[in-house]
Amino acid sequence: MKIVFMGTPDFAVGALEALVEAGHEVVAVVTQPDKPKGRGKELQQTPVKVCALKHNIEVFQPIKIKTPEAVEVLRGYKAELFVVAAFGQILSKEILEMPKYGCVNIHASLLPKYRGAAPIQWAILDGEKETGVTIMQMNEGLDTGDMLTKVVVPIEDCDTGESLFDKLAQAGAKLMVETIPQIEAGTITPVPQEDAFSTYAKMIKKEMGYINWKKEAVVLERLVRGMNSWPSAYTYMAGKTLKVWEASVESGENKAEPGTVVEVTKNSIKVQTGKDILVLKQIQLEGKKRMDVGAFLLGYKVEVGTVLG
Numbered sequence: 001m002k003i004v005f006m007g008t009p010d011f012a013v014g015a016l017e018a019l020v021e022a023g024h025e026v027v028a029v030v031t032q033p034d035k036p037k038g039r040g041k042e043l044q045q046t047p048v049k050v051c052a053l054k055h056n057i058e059v060f061q062p063i064k065i066k067t068p069e070a071v072e073v074l075r076g077y078k079a080e081l082f083v084v085a086a087f088g089q090i091l092s093k094e095i096l097e098m099p100k101y102g103c104v105n106i107h108a109s110l111l112p113k114y115r116g117a118a119p120i121q122w123a124i125l126d127g128e129k130e131t132g133v134t135i136m137q138m139n140e141g142l143d144t145g146d147m148l149t150k151v152v153v154p155i156e157d158c159d160t161g162e163s164l165f166d167k168l169a170q171a172g173a174k175l176m177v178e179t180i181p182q183i184e185a186g187t188i189t190p191v192p193q194e195d196a197f198s199t200y201a202k203m204i205k206k207e208m209g210y211i212n213w214k215k216e217a218v219v220l221e222r223l224v225r226g227m228n229s230w231p232s233a234y235t236y237m238a239g240k241t242l243k244v245w246e247a248s249v250e251s252g253e254n255k256a257e258p259g260t261v262v263e264v265t266k267n268s269i270k271v272q273t274g275k276d277i278l279v280l281k282q283i284q285l286e287g288k289k290r291m292d293v294g295a296f297l298l299g300y301k302v303e304v305g306t307v308l309g
Contacts, residue, residue: 001024001025001080001081001180002024002078002079002081003019003081003082003083004029004074004077004083005028005030005048005052005082005085006029006030006031006082006087007029007085007086008031008046008087008088009047009086010047010169011108011168011169012086012169013047013169014169014170014172014173015106015173015176016085017173019176019180020055020057024180026055026057027057027058027077028057028058029049029057029058029060030059030062030065030074030087031048031049031087032046032087032088032089033063034049049061060074064089065089065090066095071092071095071098074095079099080099081099081100081101081103081104082098082099082103083176084106085176091103096138101183101184103137104135104136104138105135106133106135106172106173106175106176107134107135107143108131108133108172109133109201110130110132110133110134110152111136111143112144112193112194112195112198112199113199114131114201115142115200115201116142116143116200116203117201117202118203120161120164121204122199122201122226123164124155124159124160124161124164125223127218128155129155130152130154130155131155131168132150132151132153133150134148134149134150135149135176135179136148137190146191146192147190147191147192147193148182148190149188150175153167153168153171160228161225161226161229161230162229205231209223209227209231209234210233211223211233211244211308211309213258213271213309214273216273217249217250217274217277218249221249221278224247228245228246233245235259235308235309236308237285237306238306240285241285242283242284242285243284243285244282244283245282245283245284246280246281247278247281247282248279249278249279250270250277250278251276252276252277255272256305257272258272258273258274259272259309260272260306260308261304261306261307261308262277263304264303266294266297267281267294267297268280268281268293269297281293
């Protein structure tokens, strides 16, 4: 099938690779403009652009996809289908109706639950046991289009935002390739979403990683995993930012104020929370490398009674 692919971050790369490998004619890739990054402020290509150039696919990077000029460029590709995966811009009705088979989106949740920008992180933060990918026929709403196909992905107790991101990217790429022949054959019955069951997964911001020690340990452990790898869960120790990369929950009575270090072992720092103990296993103190607590304690002494936050 003749396809225009729209995507920007790493999440979308696997789907583009899968479409090329499956033999589809990807006539163009549409991605966000290059942005300056790092101290030198050098322009950095999006991961999807890098992938497209590797396959000698034409790249289009409009600042705004809805402008008349951009719309005419898209029309010129004469694609049968637009495949969208974390592109980062809203498509107009004119664009949505342009290809023969419309526009489909690879969405990283089991719609209608977790519409919005950060479905992967929120599934972990909310303690879900499973999530998945939905291939959706796009409309003018925010992730409100009819559902075409789905695949369920279990959430393991050790999954982080990063590991789940990778699993869903892989699952989405495979599902998209499996769905296209069904779209072409007309064998899919689109299923409307029930708005009553929808949840909005708002964008993750850096301050959301702050650890409020008054919350239960089980909630904070999910925060640690959900915010890994960005923006990370964090607290403060001796006036410095302390990022927490890995932690577990241990039952324990409230014998100290939340945020108080109640025990230090060879390989862990145990902190009182609003309910139970959060056991810190991998941390990163401001100015230092990320490391297991055992290695950290070899060069930094943490006393019982130290208050974090």
